[in-house]
Amino acid sequence: MKSYIEPEFIVERDQDKCIQCKVCVNQCTYETHYYDPEDDKVYSHDEKCVNCHRCVVFCPTGAITIKRNPTQYKENSNWTREAIAAVKNQAETGGIILTGMGCDKPYYTYWDRILLNASQVTNPSIDPLREPMELRTYLGAKPDKLEFDLESGNMVLRTRLAPQLCVETPILFTALSYGAVSLNVHEALARAATEYGTFMNTGEGGLDKKLYKYGDHIIVQVASGRFGVSPDYLNTGAAIEIKIGQGAKPGIGGHLPGEKVTEDISRTRMIPIGTDALSPAPQHDIYSIEDLRQLIYALKEETDYTKPVSVKIAAVHNSAAIASGMVRAGADIIALDGVRGATGAAPRIIRDNVGIPIEVALASVDQRLREEGIRNKASIIVAGGIKNSADVVKAIALGTDAVYIGTAALVAVGCTVCQTCYTGKCPWGIATSDPWISKRVNPDIATRRLVNLLQGWSHEIKEMMGGMGINAIESLRGNRLQLRGVGLTDTELKILGIKMAGD
Amino acid sequence: MKTITALNNPYSEDKVIDACGLFGMMDLTGRRFGSKEPVKAISNMHERGNGLGGGFAIYGLYPEHKDDYAFHIMYLNKESKKKTDKLLAQNFDVPQTEEMPVNPAANVWNPPVIWRYFLQPKKNRAKNQSPDEYVVQNVMRINMETGGAFVFSSGKNMGVFKGVGFPEDIAEYFCLNEYEGYLWVCHGRFPTNTPGWWGGAHPFNILDWTVVHNGELSSYGINRRYLEMYGYTCTMQTDTEVMAYALDMLMRKQKLPMEVVARILAPPLWIEVDNMEPEEKHLCTTLRQCYSSLLMNGPFTIIATHNGEMIGLTDRIKLRPLTAGIKGSMLYLSSEESAIHMVSKNLDSVWSPRGGEPVIGRLRSMKPIEVSPKVRK
Numbered sequence: 001m002k003s004y005i006e007p008e009f010i011v012e013r014d015q016d017k018c019i020q021c022k023v024c025v026n027q028c029t030y031e032t033h034y035y036d037p038e039d040d041k042v043y044s045h046d047e048k049c050v051n052c053h054r055c056v057v058f059c060p061t062g063a064i065t066i067k068r069n070p071t072q073y074k075e076n077s078n079w080t081r082e083a084i085a086a087v088k089n090q091a092e093t094g095g096i097i098l099t100g101m102g103c104d105k106p107y108y109t110y111w112d113r114i115l116l117n118a119s120q121v122t123n124p125s126i127d128p129l130r131e132p133m134e135l136r137t138y139l140g141a142k143p144d145k146l147e148f149d150l151e152s153g154n155m156v157l158r159t160r161l162a163p164q165l166c167v168e169t170p171i172l173f174t175a176l177s178y179g180a181v182s183l184n185v186h187e188a189l190a191r192a193a194t195e196y197g198t199f200m201n202t203g204e205g206g207l208d209k210k211l212y213k214y215g216d217h218i219i220v221q222v223a224s225g226r227f228g229v230s231p232d233y234l235n236t237g238a239a240i241e242i243k244i245g246q247g248a249k250p251g252i253g254g255h256l257p258g259e260k261v262t263e264d265i266s267r268t269r270m271i272p273i274g275t276d277a278l279s280p281a282p283q284h285d286i287y288s289i290e291d292l293r294q295l296i297y298a299l300k301e302e303t304d305y306t307k308p309v310s311v312k313i314a315a316v317h318n319s320a321a322i323a324s325g326m327v328r329a330g331a332d333i334i335a336l337d338g339v340r341g342a343t344g345a346a347p348r349i350i351r352d353n354v355g356i357p358i359e360v361a362l363a364s365v366d367q368r369l370r371e372e373g374i375r376n377k378a379s380i381i382v383a384g385g386i387k388n389s390a391d392v393v394k395a396i397a398l399g400t401d402a403v404y405i406g407t408a409a410l411v412a413v414g415c416t417v418c419q420t421c422y423t424g425k426c427p428w429g430i431a432t433s434d435p436w437i438s439k440r441v442n443p444d445i446a447t448r449r450l451v452n453l454l455q456g457w458s459h460e461i462k463e464m465m466g467g468m469g470i471n472a473i474e475s476l477r478g479n480r481l482q483l484r485g486v487g488l489t490d491t492e493l494k495i496l497g498i499k500m501a502g503d
Numbered sequence: 504m505k506t507i508t509a510l511n512n513p514y515s516e517d518k519v520i521d522a523c524g525l526f527g528m529m530d531l532t533g534r535r536f537g538s539k540e541p542v543k544a545i546s547n548m549h550e551r552g553n554g555l556g557g558g559f560a561i562y563g564l565y566p567e568h569k570d571d572y573a574f575h576i577m578y579l580n581k582e583s584k585k586k587t588d589k590l591l592a593q594n595f596d597v598p599q600t601e602e603m604p605v606n607p608a609a610n611v612w613n614p615p616v617i618w619r620y621f622l623q624p625k626k627n628r629a630k631n632q633s634p635d636e637y638v639v640q641n642v643m644r645i646n647m648e649t650g651g652a653f654v655f656s657s658g659k660n661m662g663v664f665k666g667v668g669f670p671e672d673i674a675e676y677f678c679l680n681e682y683e684g685y686l687w688v689c690h691g692r693f694p695t696n697t698p699g700w701w702g703g704a705h706p707f708n709i710l711d712w713t714v715v716h717n718g719e720l721s722s723y724g725i726n727r728r729y730l731e732m733y734g735y736t737c738t739m740q741t742d743t744e745v746m747a748y749a750l751d752m753l754m755r756k757q758k759l760p761m762e763v764v765a766r767i768l769a770p771p772l773w774i775e776v777d778n779m780e781p782e783e784k785h786l787c788t789t790l791r792q793c794y795s796s797l798l799m800n801g802p803f804t805i806i807a808t809h810n811g812e813m814i815g816l817t818d819r820i821k822l823r824p825l826t827a828g829i830k831g832s833m834l835y836l837s838s839e840e841s842a843i844h845m846v847s848k849n850l851d852s853v854w855s856p857r858g859g860e861p862v863i864g865r866l867r868s869m870k871p872i873e874v875s876p877k878v879r880k
Contacts, residue, residue: 123719123801124822131820132772138792144733145757146793155763157786164792370732376796397724468721471820472770474791475722475800481517482724499517 004088008081009051010067011044017063018042024055024064029425029437052418054427086348096349100421100431102248102342102384102407103352109340110359110492111391115501117482119469126471128462134472135458137402139239139379140164140308141332162332163308165219165239167402168197169458170473171392173450174337174383174404175221175243175312177203178228179256179265179277180344180421182438183210185413185430188446190214195447196454201404202228204243204254204279206268212236219310222299224253225279227269231302239333240299241310242292244283247341247384250314250355254279255345260424260433293329300330308332314354315339315361315384320368327369327378334380335404336361341384342407344431345422358384359398363496366399366478375478389460398496399478412453413446517724517740523705523717524551524691525825527806527836528846529813529864534832535563535683538674540846544835545689546671547842551717554612556692556704557673558665560713561684562810565660571598571621572638575655575662576645577701578616583651590649594641595622609676611668615701617655619662635710635755642709646738653702658711660810665690665704673704685866688808690715707743711809712751716743717838718803718823729796742803749797750807761814761863767794769819769859806836811866821858828853834864 024033032048119125141162148155173189189200194217201219206228220237256277266273310333338358369375383404414428421431429440484501526545578584603617624637642654656663664677670691690705706713720742735748753764776787802822807814815836828835828843828850835843
């Protein structure tokens with residue numbers, strides 16, 4: 001059947017600059033570029049281009065420009081190119097349209113409509129280059145109070161806290177499963193987390209044995225497919241996360257196609273080579289909140305109560321009530337993933353239409369837990385849509401303890417958010433299990449880039465805190481008076497628990 | 504509640520912002536003394552206030568009524584007094600009550616009617632409720648339900664005198680030269696966003712706990728939300744109020760000593776904690792993990808007092824001043840050193856406590872305690 005879909009992008013090659021070196025031909029895993037020996041020229045199949053910029057960055061003479069196809073359908077606010085192409089695609093295939101990364105629509109982002117405060121006159125701002133500025137954060141359950149014994153005149157602390165995770169900056173690497181991303185990416189995340197004093201999350205695909213040595217800075221995930229879950233695995237991590245849902249695809253499972261299940265991935269995931277790795281939509285031993293409690297305590301038993309257990313859910317309409325139940329079920333950490341959260345592969349229709357923005361979910365969960373007097377019983381980590389350090393500061397002021405970053409970490413490594421991770425052919429060597437393409441990520445360089453990102457954001461967070469006259473991150477956490485909204489309705493302000501700018 | 508919140512924060516801002524001068528002096532032997540020196544000292548720091556608030560707390564004030572709760576209550580209208588008197592008569596035995604003696608010639612602004620009561624909680628209260636809890640509950644009710652009454656102080660053998668004016672004028676108005684106590688705390692206020700109203704002046708009191716405060720807490724938003732989680736209602740919307748409630752929760756309810764509380768309100772820096780001996784490191788780390796939302800961030804100096812104890816504390820990087828001095832059995836705490844020299848020549852010692860290190864004076868404990876982290880870089 002002839003496809004009626006026109007190319008989304010046009011590759012323009014300046015033939016005066018092109019030296020026929022074929023770097024683009026070799027770099028493009030989608031086979032967009034080809035060399036014609038008769039003409040001694042390089043040409044492109046525009047329809048194969050995903051606009052990932054691999055060729056643009058690596059072309060030694062800067063000969064390539066990628067443009068949006070200037071040929072557009074008649075202007076229409078409803079029937080956009082995306083809407084028309086989607087219908088044509090489904091008419092030609094009869095399938096679900098897949099995509100990668102997070103929701104790309106603009107209208108769900110609240111961070112950009114929230115502004116931060118700074119000290120003037122009545123209260124000095126603090127210069128982080130000259131004064132201490134503390135970002136250290138402990139994640140885990142805290143008691144209502146500490147109790148002491150009086151022993152021969154000395155106060156002796158009797159209370160023992162539940163296990164805690166210590167992060168030197170309130171930024172963790174979110175769940176990116178091995179299989180969805182390459183081993184080199186996993187290694188870089190683990191090494192960067194170790195170097196900077198934070199954590200990487202394995203995602204649901206297990207952990208290669210080579211990375212067990214970074215276990216002190218790894219959160220191991222247990223998801224519905226239970227891939228790679230073993231006593232060794234659980235005891236290797238510093239914490240365990242039960243994955244109930246994911247912001248990019250709340251309520252549905254996952255599917256790693258058999259062709260991606262190579263020998264290494266088969267060993268780590270503990271499934272035969274070449275078989276599809278199917279994660280069921282729900283965890284089939286959790287159909288209710290009391291079932292969650294059983295799994296939480298089964299994992300705590302297995303690890304002798306030495307590790308905090310996190311429960312991750314997609315931010316949905318009743319997040320506040322669900323989170324309250326999770327805390328009462330024994331979760332030490334609640335991870336919330338908003339509608340803009342990314343994925344290696346999800347149906348586009350789910351990604352863009354299911355779930356709620358992380359800002360409102362966080363605001364309502366934090367407030368509810370406070371109203372019920374149990375906010376200290378669990379820490380909160382939010383994910384899904386954190387794209388710079390100001391988002392981190394705003395999230396903490398709204399009430400989270402720390403944030404997970406996924407897309408930002410991958411962009412640091414090279415990702416350009418072209419949204420075709422699901423093909424497994426990532427030209428940047430990130431979202432792939434192909435051993436040849438994976439080599440494009442050098443773990444040493446990727447580690448450096450990730451550490452630099454954490455450092456840059458941490459410096460910026462300190463500058464913003466100093467401006468507010470705050471020198472410890474815990475004085476920012478939940479301190480919504482440091483926030484003001486612009487362009488928000490009364491209801492939005494009320495749910496976010498912040499005032500309008502100028503008020 | 505609306506009335507008081509609206510009075511105290513008429514523009515409904517995030518909170519009330521002010522800065523101040525503080526002075527405290529305590530005779531560690533418990534000997535009582537008059538108003539001359541404390542008033543002289545605080546008036547020496549005239550420039551630190553702007554005439555929109557001054558106040559005093561005096562301990563050892565009513566020895567003849569030392570077992571009664573002494574209520575100082577201000578009334579904005581007759582109706583609120585009627586309601587308050589009814590509420591008090593229902594819930595307390597009232598051995599004595601009188602209108603506060605004042606000097607109307609003093610230079611103060613728009614004084615309200617102020618009454619003094621000595622009270623004993625009725626025996627028929629709920630069995631598991633301590634007298635202190637009972638008093639707190641009634642104070643909250645008077646403040647919130649009577650629409651114009653506000654309790655200045657409610658402790659035993661102590662009292663708070665405060666209002667709109669410079670501290671020396673307030674002292675004259677309340678005829679403080681007729682009173683004696685072993686511990687005086689004085690305050691001159693410089694509010695920026697509230698017109699003066701008498702209840703908004705410092706000291707801030709509940710039971711015999713009193714706080715005077717100079718500073719602005721950048722952490723107010725979270726301090727307040729944390730305290731609200733444990734049932735406190737912040738009607739005044741001031742830093743002083745959250746400071747007082749934090750002390751009430753930690754010291755009265757959870758019975759933690761000041762040495763520990765100081766490390767919650769103004770904890771040592773992590774770089775210091777990391778270099779401590781294991782036991783101390785464990786203590787400081789655990790305190791900060793558990794009570795991180797009570798870290799008071801941003802500039803503050805407080806003088807917190809209750810029967811038998813006076814505590815001076817600044818924020819951990821000391822963004823507001825505090826000087827301490829000793830002469831014989833007298834312990835002085837002051838925003839400015841000059842105020843101490845003004846009333847006491849030839850001090851035995853005078854020093855500036857480091858940020859986050861409390862100075863604690865205890866009755867009949869002749870040596871003031873200065874708590875400092877063992878490891879300092």
